[in-house]
Amino acid sequence: MVLSESEGAVLVDVEEVTYAYNRIRVLDGISLKIRTGDFLAIIGPNGSGKTTLIKIMLGLLKPQTGRIRLFEKTLGRFTDWGKIGYVPQKATHFDTVFPISVKEVVSLGLTAAGRGMSSKNKADVLVREALARVEMEEFLSHRIGTLSSGQQQRVFIARAIVSHPSILILDEPTTGVDAGMQERFFSILGKLHREENMTIVMITHEVGILDKHFNRVACLNQKLIYHGRHDEFCRSDEFKKMIADGKHVISHTH
Amino acid sequence: MKIKRFSYLIKSIGMVFLSLACVFGVQAKLRIVTSIFPLEEFAAAVVGERGDVSCLLPPGAEIHSWKPRPSDIVRLSGADLFIYNGAGLEPWMEDILRSLNRPRMKTLDAAAGMREFHAGHGHEGHGHGDIDPHVWLDFEYDQILVDRILDLVVELDPQGADGYRLRAAAYKAELADLDEFYRESLKSARGKTFIFGGHAAFGYLAERYGLRQMSLYGLSPNARPKPKQMAGITDFARKNNVKVIFFEQFVSPELARVIADEVGAEIRVLYPGANRTAAQVRERVSFLQLMRMNLENLCHGLIRE
Amino acid sequence: MGNMSFLTLIDPFIRYGFLQRALLAGLFIAVACAVLGVFLVLRGESMIGHGLAHTAFAGVALGLLLDMFPLGIALAVAIMAALLISRIKEGSGLSGDTGIAIFSSVGFALGIVIASLARGFNVDLFAYLFGEILAISPLEVWLSVSLALVVLMTIFLFYSRLVYMTFDRESARASGIRVDRLDALLTVLTAVTVVLGMKVVGIILVSALVVLPAAAGLQVASNFKKALMFAVLNATMSVGLGLLLSYHLDIPASGAVVLLSFLFFGILFVLRKARIFRSF
Ligand SMILES: [Zn+2]
Numbered sequence: 081m082v083l084s085e086s087e088g089a090v091l092v093d094v095e096e097v098t099y100a101y102n103r104i105r106v107l108d109g110i111s112l113k114i115r116t117g118d119f120l121a122i123i124g125p126n127g128s129g130k131t132t133l134i135k136i137m138l139g140l141l142k143p144q145t146g147r148i149r150l151f152e153k154t155l156g157r158f159t160d161w162g163k164i165g166y167v168p169q170k171a172t173h174f175d176t177v178f179p180i181s182v183k184e185v186v187s188l189g190l191t192a193a194g195r196g197m198s199s200k201n202k203a204d205v206l207v208r209e210a211l212a213r214v215e216m217e218e219f220l221s222h223r224i225g226t227l228s229s230g231q232q233q234r235v236f237i238a239r240a241i242v243s244h245p246s247i248l249i250l251d252e253p254t255t256g257v258d259a260g261m262q263e264r265f266f267s268i269l270g271k272l273h274r275e276e277n278m279t280i281v282m283i284t285h286e287v288g289i290l291d292k293h294f295n296r297v298a299c300l301n302q303k304l305i306y307h308g309r310h311d312e313f314c315r316s317d318e319f320k321k322m323i324a325d326g327k328h329v330i331s332h333t334h
Numbered sequence: 335m336k337i338k339r340f341s342y343l344i345k346s347i348g349m350v351f352l353s354l355a356c357v358f359g360v361q362a363k364l365r366i367v368t369s370i371f372p373l374e375e376f377a378a379a380v381v382g383e384r385g386d387v388s389c390l391l392p393p394g395a396e397i398h399s400w401k402p403r404p405s406d407i408v409r410l411s412g413a414d415l416f417i418y419n420g421a422g423l424e425p426w427m428e429d430i431l432r433s434l435n436r437p438r439m440k441t442l443d444a445a446a447g448m449r450e451f452h453a454g455h456g457h458e459g460h461g462h463g464d465i466d467p468h469v470w471l472d473f474e475y476d477q478i479l480v481d482r483i484l485d486l487v488v489e490l491d492p493q494g495a496d497g498y499r500l501r502a503a504a505y506k507a508e509l510a511d512l513d514e515f516y517r518e519s520l521k522s523a524r525g526k527t528f529i530f531g532g533h534a535a536f537g538y539l540a541e542r543y544g545l546r547q548m549s550l551y552g553l554s555p556n557a558r559p560k561p562k563q564m565a566g567i568t569d570f571a572r573k574n575n576v577k578v579i580f581f582e583q584f585v586s587p588e589l590a591r592v593i594a595d596e597v598g599a600e601i602r603v604l605y606p607g608a609n610r611t612a613a614q615v616r617e618r619v620s621f622l623q624l625m626r627m628n629l630e631n632l633c634h635g636l637i638r639e
Numbered sequence: 640m641g642n643m644s645f646l647t648l649i650d651p652f653i654r655y656g657f658l659q660r661a662l663l664a665g666l667f668i669a670v671a672c673a674v675l676g677v678f679l680v681l682r683g684e685s686m687i688g689h690g691l692a693h694t695a696f697a698g699v700a701l702g703l704l705l706d707m708f709p710l711g712i713a714l715a716v717a718i719m720a721a722l723l724i725s726r727i728k729e730g731s732g733l734s735g736d737t738g739i740a741i742f743s744s745v746g747f748a749l750g751i752v753i754a755s756l757a758r759g760f761n762v763d764l765f766a767y768l769f770g771e772i773l774a775i776s777p778l779e780v781w782l783s784v785s786l787a788l789v790v791l792m793t794i795f796l797f798y799s800r801l802v803y804m805t806f807d808r809e810s811a812r813a814s815g816i817r818v819d820r821l822d823a824l825l826t827v828l829t830a831v832t833v834v835l836g837m838k839v840v841g842i843i844l845v846s847a848l849v850v851l852p853a854a855a856g857l858q859v860a861s862n863f864k865k866a867l868m869f870a871v872l873n874a875t876m877s878v879g880l881g882l883l884l885s886y887h888l889d890i891p892a893s894g895a896v897v898l899l900s901f902l903f904f905g906i907l908f909v910l911r912k913a914r915i916f917r918s919f
Contacts, residue, residue: 138813161815168809178681180806181862188803191814223861239810403755556765561886564773565655586763588774592657595777 088115090152091247091279092137097146099132106132107143108302114247114281119273119293121310122283124300130283131169133300134251138166151246165189165240169251169283172232176225182235183220186210189242210242211235214268230261234268241272247279248272254284266293364491367413369424370397370608372470373444373479375621377417379505380483384494393612396584398533398554401426413439414490417483421445421467440486444479445469451478466553470607472538473513473625477506512622516543516629525636529571531590532582535606545636550593555585564593571597578635580604583611602631651886658886660780661772665839665878665896667787669848671832673874674794676853677866678825681805687724687826689846690739692833694720694746696842699767700753709767710779710834717830720746725823770841770893772882783835790828797821802863839878840893847897848874855904858911873903 092114099107106129114120122130135141137148139155148155151163186207211217214234224232233253240248248269254262270293272278282294297313299306306313364385368374374389381387390406391397397419402410410416411434418424420443431441448469469475484502488495520543530536533551540547548567550559571579571593579599581590587601594601605624614624652658672688679687698716702709720742727738754764766774775783794801803811804818812818829849836845856870881896888895 140809140812159815161813164813166810166813168807168813171807171810174806175681177857178806179857179860179863179866180802184802184863185806188799188806188810189814191799191803191811191816221861558765558769558771558891559773560889561651561658561773561892562889564657565651565886568655568657586766586774588763588766588771588776591776592774596656 088117088279090115091150092281093149093152094133094137095147095149097133097136097143097148099129099136099141099143101132105302107136110146110300110304112298112304112307114279116246116279117277118279118281118296119269120279120281120296120298121294122281122298122300123285124305128301130300131251134249134281134283138164138249162190162243163246165237165243165245165248167233167236167240167248167250167253169255171236171253172229172256174225178225180224181220182211182216182222182224182227183207185224185235186238186242189239206242207238210238213241213272214238215264230257230265233257233265237268241278244276245278247281250280250282252283252285269293364415364487364494365413366415366417366487367410368416369418369427370470371610372476372607372621373417373419376476376480376505377415377483377487380480380487380498380502381494382497382501384491384497385487391609393610393615394584395609396555397423397608398556402430407434410434411436415440415442415486417442417444419444419467419469421448421465421469423467440490442482442486447478447482448472448475451475464553466534466537468535468538468553468606468608470621471536472542473509473516474542475538477509480506480509508622512625513542515626519629519633520545520636523633523636525638527574527637527639528578528580528632528635529567529576529593529637530580530582530604531587531593531601532580532585532604532606535582535608536604545632550589551585555582559589564589568593568596571599574637574639576635576637578602578631580631580635582606584609602635604628604631648883648887652883657773657775658882660775660777661839661892662879662882664775664780664783664835665772665882666875667784668832668835668839669852669874669878670871671787671790671828672836672845672848673852673856673870674791674867675825675829675832676849676851676874677856677863677870678794678801678805679829680850680853680857682825684736684739685850686736686739686743686846687829688833688849690724690736690743690746691717691721691826691830692837692842692845693743693750695830695834695837696750696767697746697753698834699837699842700750700764703763704753704756709763710782710838713767713837714831714834716746717834718827721826721830722823725819725826728822767837768842769891770837770839770844772839772885772892775838779838783838786831786835790832793824793828797824801825840896844893844897847900848877851897851900851904852877855900855907858904858907869907873900877903 090113092112094110094112097107097110098105106127110129110133112133122133124130132141136143137150139148150158151160187203189210190203190206208217208220211220214237216231216234216238219227219231219235224235227235237248237250237253240250254265257265269280269282273280294310296308297306297310298304299313364381366377366381366385366387368377368387368389370391371389374387377385378387388409390402390409391400407430410430416431416439418427418441423445445465445467449465470479480502484498487498526544527546527548530547530549532549533555534547534549534553536547536549539545548570550563550567551557570576576597577599579590579594579601581587581601581603583603583605590601593599605628607621607624607628610619610624652662676688679685695713695717698713699709701716702712705712724738724742800811800816800821803814804816804821808818833845833849836848840848852870852873853866855873856866856868860866860869877896877900881899882892884890884899885892885895
């Protein structure tokens with residue numbers, strides 16, 4: 081089942097968003113629609129406003145102009161946060177002595193969705209199931225600080241998907257994760273996308289993995305330079321120009 | 335340090351006014367400053383209209399925890415005579431007197447002499463250590479204090495000597511009456527012990543009239559009572575079926591009330607007399623009156639062991 | 640000491656109402672302090688209890704000046720300060736505990752000035768500075784117990800939102816949690832708890848009751864619930880044993896409670912360092 085451009089319902093609708101931080105323009109008139117079935121990579125150099133855009137979409141930052149609609153509701157009216165799963169950048173940069181178990185971390189994901197969560201058992205089932213989806217069930221009662229960062233990242237994905245969201249947003253989740261782990265990581269996301277029909281948005285800087293996993297690409301550098309199918313992107317002038325300029329989409333140095 | 339420097343300034347201003355007063359030939363009244371209220375009353379009783387007597391301790395303050403403020407030092411810098419209690423009741427006093435540096439100001443240490451007085455009355459002398467500073471609660475010693483104030487006042491203002499002597503004698507007679515009244519009232523009392531939820535201020539008074547003071551705090555109310563002490567007093571009160579627990583004016587009645595609640599007693603006030611409330615000042619309640627009220631309350635709460 | 644049985648140890652707590660009241664109020668306050676403390680320590684706000692207690696001092700002084708229920712006025716002042724502190728944190732750009740430091744010293748200074756207006760540094764003020772477990776009235780016990788229950792119930796009600804916010808503030812916000820309101824709520828609850836704790840261990844030591852049990856819990860716990868449990872255990876044992884020691888050894892209760900809490904913290908710290916148990 082391949083969805084072509086204008087088929088899926090619009091889950092996130094970004095309209096003419098402008099954002100400046102300390103008078104430095106970070107985003108300039110961004111309009112972007114994210115539709116059901118998208119497996120979208122947001123790419124762009126450092127400081128191109130990728131994280132800022134995500135934060136604006138989630139209502140964490142207030143844009144100077146423009147508006148956001150989530151599930152066809154304006155941001156201010158949107159309350160159904162269980163439909164959106166979010167794994168922030170540096171999610172794994174918490175205090176490692178923080179006394180919280182994997183199970184507790186994942187059940188936090190039900191806080192927003194399940195304010196009326198009636199039974200504790202039901203929550204328990206959801207948590208176990210979410211951990212199974214990221215292949216982490218056996219770590220249920222471990223303290224999260226004792227896990228590797230790849231494992232922690234998967235726990236945070238479990239937290240994001242425990243409420244069975246329609247859309248999962250990840251901000252550079254593979255930073256600092258080794259190649260083997262990364263492969264496993266993408267296979268988990270791919271499964272969520274295929275089998276649960278989950279829309280996935282991910283900020284990434286690993287351009288090499290683009291064609292393997294994503295079906296759409298948004299290239300950002302203050303303005304939205306490109307938004308469309310990833311295969312077309314690779315053939316596009318913008319991409320070639322970027323490569324030619326030596327201004328790689330990858331500008332991170334690790 | 336700051337207080338010292340400030341007081342120098344104030345002192346010099348005071349001197350200027352003083353010399354102005356001399357130049358213009360104003361007949362200055364005798365200015366007497368005391369630290370606590372009983373000494374103020376004694377001094378006022380002696381000098382009458384010929385002197386201005388004032389008390390440093392403001393209404394409502396508790397002497398053990400009070401410290402003078404700059405304005406008090408100003409007042410002190412203009413005094414001809416400073417009467418203080420001594421025996422550690424005014425720990426700030428020495429520093430301030432030194433910083434005032436007025437060798438010609440007369441001072442009177444009220445507690446000095448208590449040791450000899452006490453020994454002379456056949457009591458076991460407190461040969462060492464601190465003496466109980468609450469000397470004003472011995473009404474015979476108070477008469478000696480009035481005499482000592484009289485001597486100093488006569489020395490400062492010999493012209494008024496006759497009047498001073500008459501007034502001092504009259505006040506001493508009142509003190510003697512008070513002493514006699516206490517002795518008579520308490521002689522017939524069946525109980526001798528009283529539980530005082532304040533500090534041990536009534537030592538001299540108790541000794542004089544054969545009473546036993548059972549107080550919660552020590553000689554100063556600043557050290558908190560210990561739980562065991564509370565328990566001990568509660569046990570005693572329970573065992574002797576005590577009906578009245580006394581609390582101290584200017585010290586929170588909380589602890590007295592706790593014990594009273596524990597044993598089903600009522601609480602009544604005792605006035606240590608070192609100070610008055612603002613209301614008592616307005617109503618001109620005298621030291622002698624406070625002591626008579628104490629006697630009346632005491633008679634309601636003496637315990638027979 | 641041989642014939643000093645357990646019964647003789649606890650006997651005074653059976654016989655004297657004032658000790659019972661101290662124990663009852665103390666235990667409830669200890670639980671509230673410990674639970675709040677875990678959140679505060681993890682948020683890096685260990686000093687807020689200290690700050691609010693010092694601000695409450697102004698309220699106590701005002702209450703004593705006006706001769707009105709000092710604990711009530713202290714409560715009102717501390718809650719106002721709590722709301723202001725969280726407001727200041729939002730808008731002023733003052734880092735971390737700078738706002739708290741300002742409030743605590745200004746509050747204390749205000750207290751001293753008001754106390755001097757009350758003509759003399761009133762003896763009663765010492766009871767609040769150093770704690771006065773002997774003078775907890777039945778009304779205060781009732782107030783302490785019910786307010787401690789309110790604090791605990793509020794935390795229970797907002798439990799997962801508070802944990803979420805404490806662990807990962809950004810994700811909590813992104814899931815629609817109003818973290819700014821929860822910040823204010825937590826600060827207000829701290830204000831209430833600290834004012835109640837004042838009577839037991841005093842203004843100067845009440846922050847220890849918030850921080851020490853929590854820090855002890857964080858030494859060994861593998862999950863949040865256990866951290867709370869250890870903190871509560873530490874706090875209640877410190878208060879219970881502290882009062883007992885205070886009575887039998889004739890030492891101030893506040894000091895005994897805090898030192899015991901530190902002792903428990905120290906034991907857990909050493910155990911963790913020695914890896915005797917990795918985590919519970
Ligand atoms: Zn005294």
